[in-house]
Amino acid sequence: MAVAATFRFKLADAESARKQGKIANDVWKKAGATSARVYTVMVGPNVGNWIFAIEFADLATFEKARTKVRASPEYKKWTAVNAKVGNTVIDAGLLEEIAL
Numbered sequence: 811m812a813v814a815a816t817f818r819f820k821l822a823d824a825e826s827a828r829k830q831g832k833i834a835n836d837v838w839k840k841a842g843a844t845s846a847r848v849y850t851v852m853v854g855p856n857v858g859n860w861i862f863a864i865e866f867a868d869l870a871t872f873e874k875a876r877t878k879v880r881a882s883p884e885y886k887k888w889t890a891v892n893a894k895v896g897n898t899v900i901d902a903g904l905l906e907e908i909a910l
Contacts, residue, residue, distance in 0.1 A: 811868060811908075812867060812868065813866050813868065814904070814905045815863070815903070815904055816862065816864075816902060816903045816904070818856065818900045819859060819860045819862070819899055819900065820858075820897070820900050821859070823896065826891060826897065827892070830891050830897075831848055831860075831862065833884055834846075834888055835862075837879055837882055837884045837885065841878040842875040842878075843864045844867060845865045846865070848860050848863075849863065859900065
């Protein structure tokens with residue numbers, strides 16, 4: 811069953827988030843993601859936050875990709891840049907597709 815990892819950011823610097831997000835999306839795709847998207851929250855208490863949604867064929871593929879990504883130099887760089895400019899991960903989740 812497909813899964814999606816989500817990361818919600820409160821942004822202090824949108825330009826930096828866009829640049830680091832592009833790098834992150836490429837790294838996740840190389841590690842096994844089937845797609846990587848970013849959404850802006852438009853309604854509710856989290857308006858202006860960005861949600862990164864990274865999709866995988868299954869949980870095992872996500873687990874392998876997460877290990878690869880966390881070991882990459884790009885991961886260390888984009889987390890450092892985000893911390894420096896004040897882009898903060900507010901929450902993260904893992905969603906599993908449900909067949910109806």
